[in-house]
Amino acid sequence: MLVxxxxxxxxxxxxxxxxxxxxxxxxxxxxxxxxxxxxxxGWVGRRQDAPKADRVVEVTGVIFPGFIDCHTHGVFGAPRLxxxxxxxxxxxxxxxxxxxxxxxxxxHDVRAxxxxxxxxxxxxxxxxxLKRGATTIEVKSGYGLxxxxxxxxxxxxxxxxGELPATLIxxxxxxxxxxxxxxxxxxxxxxxxxxxxxxxxxxxxLARCCDVFCEPGVFTVAESRQILSAxxxxxxxxxxxxxxxxxxxxxxxxxxxGALSADHLAAISVLLPATMIFLGKRSQAPARRLIEAGAxxxxxxxxxxxxxxxxxxxxxxxLGVSQLGLRHAEAVTAVTIxxxxxxxxxxxxxxxxxxxxxxxxxxxxxxxxEVAYWMGTDVVSAVWTAGSACPA
Amino acid sequence: MLVxxxxxxxxxxxxxxxxxxxxxxxxxxxxxxxxxxxxxxGWVGRRQDAPKADRVVEVTGVIFPGFIDCHTHGVFGAPRLxxxxxxxxxxxxxxxxxxxxxxxxxxHDVRAxxxxxxxxxxxxxxxxxLKRGATTIEVKSGYGLxxxxxxxxxxxxxxxxGELPATLIxxxxxxxxxxxxxxxxxxxxxxxxxxxxxxxxxxxxLARCCDVFCEPGVFTVAESRQILSAxxxxxxxxxxxxxxxxxxxxxxxxxxxGALSADHLAAISVLLPATMIFLGKRSQAPARRLIEAGAxxxxxxxxxxxxxxxxxxxxxxxLGVSQLGLRHAEAVTAVTIxxxxxxxxxxxxxxxxxxxxxxxxxxxxxxxxEVAYWMGTDVVSAVWTAGSACPA
Numbered sequence: 001m002l003v004x005x006x007x008x009x010x011x012x013x014x015x016x017x018x019x020x021x022x023x024x025x026x027x028x029x030x031x032x033x034x035x036x037x038x039x040x041x042g043w044v045g046r047r048q049d050a051p052k053a054d055r056v057v058e059v060t061g062v063i064f065p066g067f068i069d070c071h072t073h074g075v076f077g078a079p080r081l082x083x084x085x086x087x088x089x090x091x092x093x094x095x096x097x098x099x100x101x102x103x104x105x106x107x108h109d110v111r112a113x114x115x116x117x118x119x120x121x122x123x124x125x126x127x128x129x130l131k132r133g134a135t136t137i138e139v140k141s142g143y144g145l146x147x148x149x150x151x152x153x154x155x156x157x158x159x160x161x162g163e164l165p166a167t168l169i170x171x172x173x174x175x176x177x178x179x180x181x182x183x184x185x186x187x188x189x190x191x192x193x194x195x196x197x198x199x200x201x202x203x204x205x206l207a208r209c210c211d212v213f214c215e216p217g218v219f220t221v222a223e224s225r226q227i228l229s230a231x232x233x234x235x236x237x238x239x240x241x242x243x244x245x246x247x248x249x250x251x252x253x254x255x256x257x258g259a260l261s262a263d264h265l266a267a268i269s270v271l272l273p274a275t276m277i278f279l280g281k282r283s284q285a286p287a288r289r290l291i292e293a294g295a296x297x298x299x300x301x302x303x304x305x306x307x308x309x310x311x312x313x314x315x316x317x318x319l320g321v322s323q324l325g326l327r328h329a330e331a332v333t334a335v336t337i338x339x340x341x342x343x344x345x346x347x348x349x350x351x352x353x354x355x356x357x358x359x360x361x362x363x364x365x366x367x368x369x370e371v372a373y374w375m376g377t378d379v380v381s382a383v384w385t386a387g388s389a390c391p392a
Numbered sequence: 393m394l395v396x397x398x399x400x401x402x403x404x405x406x407x408x409x410x411x412x413x414x415x416x417x418x419x420x421x422x423x424x425x426x427x428x429x430x431x432x433x434g435w436v437g438r439r440q441d442a443p444k445a446d447r448v449v450e451v452t453g454v455i456f457p458g459f460i461d462c463h464t465h466g467v468f469g470a471p472r473l474x475x476x477x478x479x480x481x482x483x484x485x486x487x488x489x490x491x492x493x494x495x496x497x498x499x500h501d502v503r504a505x506x507x508x509x510x511x512x513x514x515x516x517x518x519x520x521x522l523k524r525g526a527t528t529i530e531v532k533s534g535y536g537l538x539x540x541x542x543x544x545x546x547x548x549x550x551x552x553x554g555e556l557p558a559t560l561i562x563x564x565x566x567x568x569x570x571x572x573x574x575x576x577x578x579x580x581x582x583x584x585x586x587x588x589x590x591x592x593x594x595x596x597x598l599a600r601c602c603d604v605f606c607e608p609g610v611f612t613v614a615e616s617r618q619i620l621s622a623x624x625x626x627x628x629x630x631x632x633x634x635x636x637x638x639x640x641x642x643x644x645x646x647x648x649x650g651a652l653s654a655d656h657l658a659a660i661s662v663l664l665p666a667t668m669i670f671l672g673k674r675s676q677a678p679a680r681r682l683i684e685a686g687a688x689x690x691x692x693x694x695x696x697x698x699x700x701x702x703x704x705x706x707x708x709x710x711l712g713v714s715q716l717g718l719r720h721a722e723a724v725t726a727v728t729i730x731x732x733x734x735x736x737x738x739x740x741x742x743x744x745x746x747x748x749x750x751x752x753x754x755x756x757x758x759x760x761x762e763v764a765y766w767m768g769t770d771v772v773s774a775v776w777t778a779g780s781a782c783p784a
Contacts, residue, residue, distance in 0.1 A: 081720070081761045088717045089680075128769055278767055280714045282674045288481075308767075315707075315768035322672045325480045328473070369473045375670055375700075376707035376768045377520055 066135025066359025458527025458751025
């Protein structure tokens with residue numbers, strides 16, 4: 001049993017995303033106790049009412065449900081430092097790609113890099129993310145864009161899922177971009193993804209979800225439909241990277257996907273404020289308007305080497321408040337229960353409540369809101385997953 | 393002698409700020425050695441050419457000169473969480489002040505809080521800043537706005553300067569705001585600052601510099617001149633917080649200050665990108681244009697409870713690249729030699745060169761540019777000040 005925390009933020013309630021006003025309804029208990037039974041929460045409430053426990057651990061600070069990073073591209077080789085500087089100096093996306101930068105730089109790197117090296121790099125990065133509170137992490141492939149290199153990324157995720165105390169949710173993103181060798185025969189690449197990659201990925205259980213970059217200039221709505229239909233037929237949960245789809249058939253596709261997939265993930269807006277800051281953009285998603293219109297919002301790092309080399313969900317939460325206009329409570333909801341829902345895991349993750357997986361974060365603060373305030377200063381002092389403290 | 397680092401970024405050169413193109417000229421030596429002689433650097437160069445050393449320390453990563461945070465308001469009580477949320481929801485500055493927030497909330501807090509408590513809070517915050525690489529930190533008063541409370545803040549800085557391994561540069565900022573009890577008699581407050589506060593601060597050697605918030609609605613150019621003239625007469629180095637002065641007599645005042653002070657600090661533009669991000673602003677200072685026009689730019693955290701609760705110069709450097717359009721090299725210059733120059737310390741700080749104070753930072757990266765890339769992820773793995781490793 002954990003006791004002594006200044007506050008326990010439970011986020012408890014129904015096992016589903018919080019929409020609109022619900023996002024601000026975060027329970028923060030003072031003088032509380034959290035009972036862990038094996039790898040699950042057994043009980044949470046006022047300390048004076050707590051059942052007897054075999055072992056009592058004193059905690060200093062505030063306890064949160066484990067944070068959930070529901071959108072990362074976490075398996076890659078070298079950082080893209082040149083892209084960062086070129087962009088700072090005003091070079092545009094096309095010129096960066098022409099100079100050998102952009103996503104294809106990471107593709108060449110991943111294709112060439114031995115699996116053991118890719119695993120070592122990814123291990124240290126995901127460990128850093130976990131240390132800052134991310135107990136469940138979605139990790140996409142998508143820097144291979146050929147069967148073997150995509151499988152290599154997914155095997156790295158599977159290996160690390162076995163080694164690290166975090167829960168990793170692997171997503172196949174073979175349709176991240178059309179690789180250079182297929183530029184003049186796009187249909188062949190879509191067929192390759194559907195007929196060669198997806199069946200192998202599904203057969204070897206290397207991914208839980210399938211995602212597609214459905215954007216003008218990347219994959220069309222028709223191509224995305226083709227790929228996600230194949231994924232659904234093979235039992236993968238389907239997702240959609242589709243920020244710019246409005247008016248281009250995206251709504252219809254999303255509706256179809258709802259039909260395709262029992263676990264219709266596109267219904268939660270996953271916002272990525274660190275990406276816009278790293279890119280030097282002056283705009284952000286209309287999060288306040290989305291929430292006021294009754295939407296469910298999640299926040300994620302979008303961790304990747306080109307547009308968001310950020311390994312801190314607390315930084316993303318602070319940017320959620322400062323840049324997106326979220327309340328502190330909404331930022332907490334956005335990385336707990338709503339991020340769980342965005343991964344189809346709301347049934348038993350994202351809250352401190354009996355029966356849920358005992359993932360939690362301790363922050364060395366006096367007031368729970370500080371987790372989304374000390375911008376860029378890590379306040380996470382301890383992380384527990386499946387009922388056990390992670391090594392510091 | 394330190395050896396084994398992938399690179400040693402020296403920033404060496406003349407003992408003055410780098411202007412314009414010079415800002416990008418950062419030396420990064422491979423296979424180098426750094427010799428420390430007592431509290432100073434004795435030698436730096438290729439390892440094969442190094443003189444014999446009594447003790448050799450193997451370092452992993454990249455070595456930088458100690459970072460210098462040349463602008464903080466580091467002595468305060470509680471964080472201003474309500475301000476953060478109100479601003480996120482679109483409440484303006486005046487309404488925040490009317491609701492009991494804003495700078496006066498911190499003033500009431502500092503006035504009421506026992507010195508020992510203020511010292512404990514400040515100790516943990518400055519320690520966090522040091523841990524992220526800030527070996528020299530300017531710390532302003534300015535949340536007292538009455539003699540005793542201003543002195544209390546400055547005594548806290550003096551106490552911590554004796555305790556912490558960082559160098560703290562205390563700045564008297566009694567003219568941060570007109571306190572409420574003087575709103576109807578501003579001239580009396582200016583007189584109090586000039587005739588009561590400055591003489592005591594100077595006599596007790598509690599500050600090295602004097603700063604004034606010279607902005608429309610705070611202190612006028614005439615009031616600022618009066619205060620800084622008094623400060624100069626008492627031997628304090630004068631500074632000016634004057635972002636919005638253009639066209640209102642600021643240039644003339646700055647020129648006068650140049651005459652007043654041998655150490656004309658206003659000649660370096662100190663930019664504070666984290667503040668704009670935390671405030672949710674969509675604009676940033678025109679850093680690229682400044683540099684291209686030949687200016688010297690420094691970066692600082694502006695650490696304070698209302699507009700920049702940021703304890704990481706590496707985050708500020710990453711924002712310098714992403715948000716201000718700096719090159720990585722320019723961001724490094726901006727927190728080393730240029731920040732030293734902004735504090736009048738360029739003579740022996742801000743570079744790894746014989747005779748300079750042996751303050752250095754080790755970052756756990758492969759390429760020195762990564763220090764300004766992994767946004768919000770601390771890469772600083774060790775800090776040395778005055779020739780000794782700081783406790784981890």
